[in-house]
Amino acid sequence: xxxxxxxxxxxxxxxxxxxxxxxLLILVYAGMGWVSEAMEMMLLSFLGPAVQSAxxxxxxxxxxxTSVVFAGMLVGAYSWGIVSDNYGRRRGFLVTAMVTAxxxxxxxxxxxxxxxxxxxxxxxxxxxxxxxxxxxFLEFIPAPNRGTWMVVxxxxxxxxxxxxxxxxxxxxxxxxxxxxxxLSALPSLVLLLFYAITPESPRFLCMKDRMNDALSILxxxxxxxxxxxxxxxxxxxxxxxxxxxxxxxxxxxxxSPGKKEDASSIPKNHNKKxxxxxxxxxxxxxxxxxMLLWVVFFGNAFSYYGLVLLTTELKSGHSKCTPxxxxxKGSPVVIYRDVFITSFAEFPGLILSAAIVDKLGRKLxxxxxxxxxxxxxxxxxxxQAPSLTTGLLFGARxxxxxxxxxxxxxxxxxxxxxxxxxxxxVASSVGRxxxxxxxxxxxxxxHGCHQTAALILFEIVICLAGxxxxxxxxxxxxxxxxxxxxx
Numbered sequence: 274x275x276x277x278x279x280x281x282x283x284x285x286x287x288x289x290x291x292x293x294x295x296x297l298l299i300l301v302y303a304g305m306g307w308v309s310e311a312m313e314m315m316l317l318s319f320l321g322p323a324v325q326s327a328x329x330x331x332x333x334x335x336x337x338x339t340s341v342v343f344a345g346m347l348v349g350a351y352s353w354g355i356v357s358d359n360y361g362r363r364r365g366f367l368v369t370a371m372v373t374a375x376x377x378x379x380x381x382x383x384x385x386x387x388x389x390x391x392x393x394x395x396x397x398x399x400x401x402x403x404x405x406x407x408x409x410f411l412e413f414i415p416a417p418n419r420g421t422w423m424v425v426x427x428x429x430x431x432x433x434x435x436x437x438x439x440x441x442x443x444x445x446x447x448x449x450x451x452x453x454x455x456l457s458a459l460p461s462l463v464l465l466l467f468y469a470i471t472p473e474s475p476r477f478l479c480m481k482d483r484m485n486d487a488l489s490i491l492x493x494x495x496x497x498x499x500x501x502x503x504x505x506x507x508x509x510x511x512x513x514x515x516x517x518x519x520x521x522x523x524x525x526x527x528x529s530p531g532k533k534e535d536a537s538s539i540p541k542n543h544n545k546k547x548x549x550x551x552x553x554x555x556x557x558x559x560x561x562x563x564m565l566l567w568v569v570f571f572g573n574a575f576s577y578y579g580l581v582l583l584t585t586e587l588k589s590g591h592s593k594c595t596p597x598x599x600x601x602k603g604s605p606v607v608i609y610r611d612v613f614i615t616s617f618a619e620f621p622g623l624i625l626s627a628a629i630v631d632k633l634g635r636k637l638x639x640x641x642x643x644x645x646x647x648x649x650x651x652x653x654x655x656x657q658a659p660s661l662t663t664g665l666l667f668g669a670r671x672x673x674x675x676x677x678x679x680x681x682x683x684x685x686x687x688x689x690x691x692x693x694x695x696x697x698x699v700a701s702s703v704g705r706x707x708x709x710x711x712x713x714x715x716x717x718x719x720h721g722c723h724q725t726a727a728l729i730l731f732e733i734v735i736c737l738a739g740x741x742x743x744x745x746x747x748x749x750x751x752x753x754x755x756x757x758x759x760x
Contacts, residue, residue: 311433349401354698572738
């Protein structure tokens, strides 16, 4: 909100610059990071059964291979969020790419179960930086285009899952799981190769009072998009806020000089480290959104990764649990094919979310998809024919992909720039808890012939997440991003 004295904000600069070649390059780079995370997560549904067969592991050890990745992501999502909020988005995703690529490639050479567990946990630590890339991309998009382009960004996740399923289909039967691990680490290496040309977020730079650096990036964006910046001087939302407070104090003559010290203390909030960033999430303006977001992220991760694992577990031929007339051999090729087919459900999920996210709003769109997912999963409480099982999982995957896409649009929008990646990172960490618990349900209960109990638990978690969405305090559709807590 620039004033009439020739100033403009980052938001107004982005509106003037528009979405063009500059943002497309940002999209491709951030999207490659999303492809990397999707591939590393998708391979978990193939890695566990393959290693269990090769090394004679128990079902609990098989579940641990997946759970330790989520444990690493839990720590990483919180840590990288704080790093990027305090030291920059670029530094955040540089370290995550290095850890993911290195540990992912080395895990293909793991000589035993313990070393594999340690390396996969490190991969999870690196993957925890995913919210940094999504927030970084979001901060370059003008407000009117955010919903649409964040859905396009989410399409890279779908590409990653489909490519990983296709890769497993061809690699696993012939070359084995070690080659799959090595090849799945390649997208993270691409991030490192092109890191030098990536710009820092101008919103972050303005928050840190590095106005010249922010202006330089915005000028590059305007030049690449063949547009011009607004006339005047670039100012941050925080500077405008201070000016407005000072103007009020002059007009009312009610504030003492000591009040200026109080106002000037606001920038210090932006420079506080680690713990203070976390505490801001529980400020009166954010605490309700934060707590509800945690439940939604938990439900999303639990249900999404649960559906991925259920695709292999329900079709893997546990004949002792399945009625005779419904038994199948569950050969590996059939399982890879079914995972590949259900992965394509994410495309209609993306299309559906793109169609409704701006028309119905973030809240209504998410809640509808959660409840519809419950409808698709309900028949699976009982054993179904293989073709019907695949079809129902396909429909549920459409819905949960839509909710996952929309929550990653909504979450960064409710937080100010000063705590955006911390807020989304911590929420993502809570989601990783859902991912850690999920294998124990999808693998443990299904192996133990408790399919009904497993599916009822999925229904409860997904329904609870849908109800929590309805209680979010505000809708963010079409709203500008704020840079400060009081903005």
